[in-house]
Amino acid sequence: MDWGKQNRLARIIKPETGRTVMLAVDHGYFLGPTRMLEEPEKTVTPLLPYADALMPTRGVLRNCVDPKWNVPIVLRVSGGSSIIGEDLSNESITTSVKEAIRMNVAAVALSIFVGSKYEKQTLTNLSTLVDECEEYGIPVLAVTAVGKDMARDSRYLGLACRIAAELGAAYVKTYYCDDFENVTGSCPVPCVIAGGKKMETEMDVFKMAAEAIGQGAIGVDFGRNIWQNPNAVAMIRTIHAIVHHNISPEEAHEKFQEWKG
Ligand code: 5RP
Numbered sequence: 001m002d003w004g005k006q007n008r009l010a011r012i013i014k015p016e017t018g019r020t021v022m023l024a025v026d027h028g029y030f031l032g033p034t035r036m037l038e039e040p041e042k043t044v045t046p047l048l049p050y051a052d053a054l055m056p057t058r059g060v061l062r063n064c065v066d067p068k069w070n071v072p073i074v075l076r077v078s079g080g081s082s083i084i085g086e087d088l089s090n091e092s093i094t095t096s097v098k099e100a101i102r103m104n105v106a107a108v109a110l111s112i113f114v115g116s117k118y119e120k121q122t123l124t125n126l127s128t129l130v131d132e133c134e135e136y137g138i139p140v141l142a143v144t145a146v147g148k149d150m151a152r153d154s155r156y157l158g159l160a161c162r163i164a165a166e167l168g169a170a171y172v173k174t175y176y177c178d179d180f181e182n183v184t185g186s187c188p189v190p191c192v193i194a195g196g197k198k199m200e201t202e203m204d205v206f207k208m209a210a211e212a213i214g215q216g217a218i219g220v221d222f223g224r225n226i227w228q229n230p231n232a233v234a235m236i237r238t239i240h241a242i243v244h245h246n247i248s249p250e251e252a253h254e255k256f257q258e259w260k261g
Contacts, residue, residue, distance in 0.1 A: 002134075002137040003137070004136070004137030004138075005134075005137035005138065005139055005170070007137075008072075008106045008107060008137065008138065008139055009106075009107070009139050009170060009171075011053075011072040011106045012052060012053040012072050012074065012106050012107060012139075013052075013171075013190065013218060013219070014052055014244070016244075017243075017244045018218060019213070019218050019219045019243045019244055020052045020053060020192065020218060020219035020220075020243070021050070021051060021052045021053075021219055021220055021222075021236065021239055021240050021243050021244070022051065022052060022053045022054070022055055022074060022192060022219065022220065022221035022222075023044070023047055023048075023051035023053070023054050023055065023221075023222065023223070023226065023227075023236065024055045024194070024195070024221045024222060024223035025037060025040060025043070025044055025054065025055065025056050025060060025223060025227070026055050026056055026057050026060070026076035026109070026223075027223060027224075028040075028057065028059075028060065029057045029076055029079040029094075030079060030081060030082050030083055030088060031082075031083055032082070032083070034224070035228060036224075036227050036228045037227065039064075040056075040060045040063075040064040040065075041063075041064040041065070043227050043232070044056075044064065044065065044227075045066075046232070046233050047226065047227065047232060047233060047236050048065075048069055048071050050233070050236040050237050050240050051071055051236065052072070052219070053071065053072040053073070053074050053106060053107075054071045054072070054073055054074070055073075055074045055075075055076060055109055055141075055221060056073065056075070056076065057075070057076045057079070057095075058075060058095050058099065058103065061073060061075065061103060062103075072105075072106035072107075073103065073104070073105045073106055073107075074105070074106060074107045074108070074109050074141055074221075075095065075100050075103065075105040075107070075108050075109065076095075076108075076109050076110075077093055077094060077095040077100060077108045077109065077110055077129065078091045078092065078093055078094060078109070078110035078111050078122075078125060079091055079092070079094040080092045080094055087116070087117050087118065088113070088145070088147070089113035089116035089117055089118040089119070089121075089122060089145070089147055090117070090118045090121070091110075091111055091113070091118065091121070091122055091125065092121075092125065093110065093125050093128065093129055095108075097129075097132045097133055097135075097136060097138065100138065101136060101138070105138065106139075107138060107139040107140065107141050107170065108129065108133060108138060108139075108140055108141070109140075109141040109142075109143055109173070110122075110125060110126055110129055110140065110141075110142060110143065111142075111143040111144075111145040112125075112126050112142050112143070112144060112145065112160065112163070112164055113145050113147055114144065114150075114156070114159060114160040114163055115147060115149075115150050115156070115160075116147040116149075116150070122145075123163065123167060126140070126142055126164065126167045126168070126169065127167045127168060130167060130168030130169065131168075134168070139170030139171065140168065140169050140170055141169065141170065141171055141172070141173055142164035142165075142167075142169035142171075142172050142173070143172075143173045143174075143194070144157060144160035144161055144164060144172060144173065144174040144175070146175065152175050152177050153177055153178065153179075154177050154178060154179040154180060154182040154183050157174050157175060157177055157183045158182055158183045158186050158187070160174065161174050161183055161186075161187040161191060162186055162187055162188075164187075164189075165187050165188050165189045169189060170189060171189050171190040171191070171192065171218075172187060172189060172190070172191050172192070173191075173192050173193070173194055173221050174191055174192075174193060174194065175193060175194055175196065176193045176208050176211065176212045176217075180211070180212060180215040180216070180217070181215040181216055183216075184215060184216030184217060185216065190218040190219075191216065191217050191218065192217060192218060192219045192220055192221045193208070193209070193212045193217050193219075193220050193221070194220075194221055194222070194223075195208075195220065195221075195222035195223055195224060195225035195226070196224070196225075197224060198224045198225055198228045198229070199225055202229065202235065202238075202253065202256055203249060203253055205222075205225045205235075205239070206238065206239075206242060206249040206252040206253060206256075207249045209222075209239055209242045209243065210242050210246075210247075210248060210249050210252070213242065213243060213246070219243050220239060220243060222236075222239060226239065231256070231259075231260045233259070234256050234259035234260040235256070237255070237259050238252050238255050238256040238259065241255055
């Protein structure tokens with residue numbers, strides 16, 4: 001692997017543990033002003049010291065993140081559809097590689113929608129992006145978005161992750177599910193998990209993160225389950241301890257109470 005690509009990946013996936021805690025704040029690209037992300041700078045700034053990488057769009061990066069922060073950026077570069085539009089899977093590449101380089105990103109991220117109406121378009125978006133990024137040593141994160149009619153099971157997610165890896169993704173973001181080891185076990189590149197909608201309790205989030213790590217994930221890329229929590233800093237610190245120090249959900253709960261205080 002090219003030195004530049006290895007170096008960028010090592011900024012995101014910490015060499016000391018081989019793991020990462022990414023903070024996802026790209027939701028506005030199809031959801032608009034998501035709750036608690038109406039003013040991204042206010043929400044994101046206190047969390048940055050605990051994030052191994054930040055995943056924004058270019059608009060939020062340019063307007064709401066101080067460039068003096070030394071946090072690696074995984075830039076969302078796909079989009080083009082909204083939650084009220086015809087079909088969310090109708091995505092294109094929305095930000096050029098030149099623009100990504102100008103913003104000194106560590107990686108770029110793009111969604112694929114396997115099994116959806118625009119499956120082919122999103123998969124060829126991925127291969128085109130990988131071709132362009134390889135030239136400059138920029139890793140591509142493929143996000144396995146799940147369409148309305150798709151089951152979030154290990155068969156579907158395993159298929160989507162494997163296709164992403166086959167097309168050249170450097171790592172994959174997917175959802176946690178039963179038999180998750182079948183997803184990680186058949187994906188030749190590292191997997192991180194998304195959080196999804198805010199869960200009922202913190203313990204649910206801690207369990208999901210710990211189980212995913214136990215079944216081969218190399219980290220998380222959480223959004224709402226961190227910044228929609230009233231104790232968001234304690235939440236990201238706790239997730240960091242689960243991912244990098246293998247603490248159990250019970251120990252995580254204790255740490256969360258301590259840091260919340
Ligand atoms: C959307 C994304 C989001 O970044 C992803 O959903 C992560 O955020 P959350 O943990 O809130 O689900 O990639 O496709």
